[in-house]
Amino acid sequence: MAVGTNRLGVFVRQTRVARGLSTGKLAALMGYRNLGKGARRVNSLEAGEEILPGVLSGAIKVLELDPAIVRNLIEQDRQDYIAGWNEWADEPIRPYVITKLMPGVYSRKTVPEGMVDLEEVVEWMTGIATARFCRTWLVWTRRVTYWFDAGVVWSQVSENTPFKDCIPYMTLGNSTRRLPYELI
DSSP states (O other), X not given: OOOOOOHHXXXXXXXXXXXXXXXXXXXXXXXOSXXXXXXXXXXXXXHTOOOOHHHHHHHHHHHTOOXXXXXXXXXXXXXXXXXXXXXXXXXXXXXXXXXXXXXXXXEEEEOOTTOXXXXXXXXHHHHHXXXXXXXXXXXXXXXXXXXXXXXXEEEEEEEOBTTBOOSOEEOOTTOOOOEEGGGO
16 A cells, blocks of 8 residues: 655654653643553654544644644645555556455455456456345456445446545444454
């Protein structure tokens, strides 16, 4: 998968270190009572991982960061991520089929060698969806995914983008974290 740059995280880390602050001390200054949790969130920000809403605003306030510089770094990281994603998405792949066997259980099957025509693959895949009577996805390229319901051809065509992945996923409980089928 595409990996972008992390200018924002590097900037926050350099500023924190230049001020002689540890991640725990910064977390304390940001108002965290649980310093371990706060330090992990600061580390996550500096590593370019998921940023929880209050973490960035707290770091900006405590470290007295210029919001215009922060916005500029976020935009540069975003542009780098998009460019990296597009490069990754343009690499050819061998198409494959994902079948939902039951909630949270998926099967992956590579399209047979020699099948290069989309219509031929769709016919083959429709047979799988109908035989198993379940939802099936054809990942044709890293950009295009076709969804099929049992007995219905072309129920949906989705285009993956840098910020929208159309590969099946599930969530656990009330979590907003998506678990791609590969991790389930």
